[in-house]
Amino acid sequence: MISKPLRVLVVQDDFRVGQRLAREICACGEIVVGPFSTVDEAMRQVDSVHAAILDLSVHDEDALCVADRLMHSDVPFVFVTARGAGDIPARFDGHRAYPKPRHAAPLLDDLHRQHRTRAARHDDDPKLVVVEMLERSRMIMPDPASAERLVEAALLRAVAQSVESGIPPRFRFWLMGLLDDEIGQKSRHLQ
Incomplete structure (x- = not known):
């Protein structure tokens, strides 16, 4: 079964890291939304994506409000952070935090796994x-x-x-x- 490409929101404050992630995501056959370097820009796109890769900290703001909105909408996401995973609140326990910088492939594998799990759960809703x-x-x-x-x-x-x-x-x-x-x-x- 061939799946449709995921629309992946990328929120990343480092321009070079964001561009590299975007290229790698496209090379894997997914569609990139972003990368965005502010929470405000990202929030405007949340309803149009299937998954997200969130830098925990973007220009002195934390992306937790974006994560809250994604979680409320049941959209899969992962965090990338230069800080430790201990900085992520317990309400996000089901979402992994990857060290930054990170290649896109393991992030996409995680997002696809989350997406499949949600699809299976919704199949009998x-x-x-x-x-x-x-x-x-x-x-x-x-x-x-x-x-x-x-x-x-x-x-x-x-x-x-x-x-x-x-x-x-x-x-x-x-x-x-x-x-x-x-x-x-x-x-x-x-x-």
């Missing part, structure tokens, strides 16, 4: 699965109300089946299969 079901049915049905009825029918079947035999381990696959069954039944009635 009921809210995200229902949103996906709605999007899929809206592409097929002629109006939003009929699309919602289609999803409702699939969810009612899911509730009935789960009462009888529990929820299967591949939750998303199961719900999307029930939606496909409903779509098949509706298309037979329309013919």
Whole structure:
């Protein structure tokens, strides 16, 4: 399976280090957003990225507010720092701190691992699965109300089946299969 390139935010106060990281990230097939040397510039880009490499300290500011926003948005990130990892607050325990300067490859490996972990976790998130079901049915049905009825029918079947035999381990696959069954039944009635 070929994955899409990650849009990687680079926040780095040292111009040369930032440019080198950007070149290495591009050479690995990813898309660089930045590098930015201020927290303000970085904050404006947070919503447009898949991952981030953050210098812990940029021009007498710390990048922790950027990290907080990324964490709140469930975007993977790592720190690079000339200071020790002990300067990073405990709330960021799941995010590694790499010594600076650092080549991009191990940072990208870490970001891809975090991204895969999040993707697997979201695969069975009921809210995200229902949103996906709605999007899929809206592409097929002629109006939003009929699309919602289609999803409702699939969810009612899911509730009935789960009462009888529990929820299967591949939750998303199961719900999307029930939606496909409903779509098949509706298309037979329309013919």
